[in-house]
Amino acid sequence: MDVGECATSLGSTLALKLISDTRVDDLSAGVYSHRLNGRWLVGGASNLGGWILRRFFSNDELETLSARIDAEGIEPTEDYFEGVMLGFGVSVDEAASMVESSRPSDDAQFVANLLGSIANVEARCYERMRELGASSAAKKVFTAGGGARNAKWSAMRSSAMGGIPVVRSERDEAAYGAALLARQGRKG
Helix, strand or coil, rough: CCEEEEEEEEEEEEEEEEEEECCCEEEECCEEEEEEEEEEEEEECCCCCCHHHHHHHHHHHHHHHHHHHHCCCCCCCCCCCCCCCCCCCCCCCHHHHHHHCCCCHHHHHHHHHHHHHHHHHHHHHHHHHHHHHCCCCEEEEECCHHHHHHHHHHHHHHHHHHHHHEEEEECCCHHHHHHHHHHHHHHH
């Protein structure tokens, strides 16, 4: 566990943790810290996550469209959530309205825009943690949750964060890490 390593859970929401030597708490920014093994897990969450994808597409459709994005080299052309960061400042209905108003006719392009937009939110969140005082910028992201299974999305996320590695966790169930932390905490 090294400073600068991160964990992102991509489920219906986006949950982030960054290992830091410095504690960072800024409730106005949605950032808080937990102690772990002499270091700090600086983190937060955003309500922008996989729910927005499920609002428009089934799992099978997302898999097919993601494969098309990869095969055809489709890249995001719009950031639907520019400026959105940690916290729950955008409601489900507001976010859906934001994307529906400028939805392209090509579903693969629409998915690329959604994936790229959420990748940008993740990148901004980790950068904001550093700006608020985390002792390191993100250096490597371990990812879990349903979104971790989408290799194209992981590549977009890496690109949005300046090329740092985004690695699917060996156990990608979002609750697995929380269970390990709980077990460790119980040991003292």
